[in-house]
Amino acid sequence: NAGVTQTPKFQVLKTGQSMTLQCAQDMNHEYMSWYRQDPGMGLRLIHYSVGAGITDQGEVPNGYNVSRSTTEDFPLRLLSAAPSQTSVYFCAAGGSTDTQYFGPGTRLTVL
Amino acid sequence: AQSVTQLGSHVSVSEGALVLLRCNYSSSVPPYLFWYVQYPNQGLQLLLKYTSAATLVKGINGFEAEFKKSETSFHLTKPSAHMRDAAEYFCAVSDRASKIIFGSGTRLSIRP
Numbered sequence: 001n002a003g004v005t006q007t008p009k010f011q012v013l014k015t016g017q018s019m020t021l022q023c024a025q026d027m028n029h030e031y032m033s034w035y036r037q038d039p040g041m042g043l044r045l046i047h048y049s050v051g052a053g054i055t056d057q058g059e060v061p062n063g064y065n066v067s068r069s070t071t072e073d074f075p076l077r078l079l080s081a082a083p084s085q086t087s088v089y090f091c092a093a094g095g096s097t098d099t100q101y102f103g104p105g106t107r108l109t110v111l
Numbered sequence: 112a113q114s115v116t117q118l119g120s121h122v123s124v125s126e127g128a129l130v131l132l133r134c135n136y137s138s139s140v141p142p143y144l145f146w147y148v149q150y151p152n153q154g155l156q157l158l159l160k161y162t163s164a165a166t167l168v169k170g171i172n173g174f175e176a177e178f179k180k181s182e183t184s185f186h187l188t189k190p191s192a193h194m195r196d197a198a199e200y201f202c203a204v205s206d207r208a209s210k211i212i213f214g215s216g217t218r219l220s221i222r223p
Contacts, residue, residue, distance in 0.1 A: 096211065100155075102155045
């Protein structure tokens with residue numbers, strides 16, 4: 001049981017580039033979410049999904065896109081990277097009113 | 112919309128002293144409340160959760176939290192701090208529908 005996996009662990013992008021952060025879970029949870037963690041700001045919710053084919057915006061969705069074609073996968077796309085998107089990104093899976101299981105994170109730097 | 116405020120971005124206590132980390136929430140419906148811990152360079156893991164059963168919730172590693180509706184608080188406590196408790200702690204609230212919102216975190220330091 002791998003739990004929640006994220007790839008890559010580290011990534012450096014140039015301004016304007018696009019990329020996809022991968023997130024996968026093997027626990028069959030319907031609820032998945034993406035957060036970004038910045039110093040002094042805690043975790044801020046970017047997007048979340050309550051099941052395959054259903055996604056919604058969180059607190060800071062601008063500049064990010066998500067889709068959920070399967071229960072297992074919930075990729076996060078950066079459409080045109082900006083320095084303000086430099087952050088650590090965490091994916092989580094769990095019940096929407098229950099324990100969230102977090103992945104190890106992706107550290108992204110945008111130059 | 113729900114929100115969480117954690118008072119004190121950094122708390123420092125001596126080993127063996129009481130730990131008190133403060134969390135106040137705002138929610139238009141009876142909330143679910145959580146405390147998570149993050150050790151350096153790791154993801155978050157659940158310490159404890161309140162889901163409208165007992166108001167005093169016991170978690171892992173000797174931590175507990177009390178839900179006080181009148182004060183809209185869910186403060187985290189531990190009677191005796193240990194060096195291994197040094198970490199960042201996050202309070203979170205769920206509106207029972209979908210979103211789970213986290214606070215800004217409190218970094219706990221333990222002095223020998």
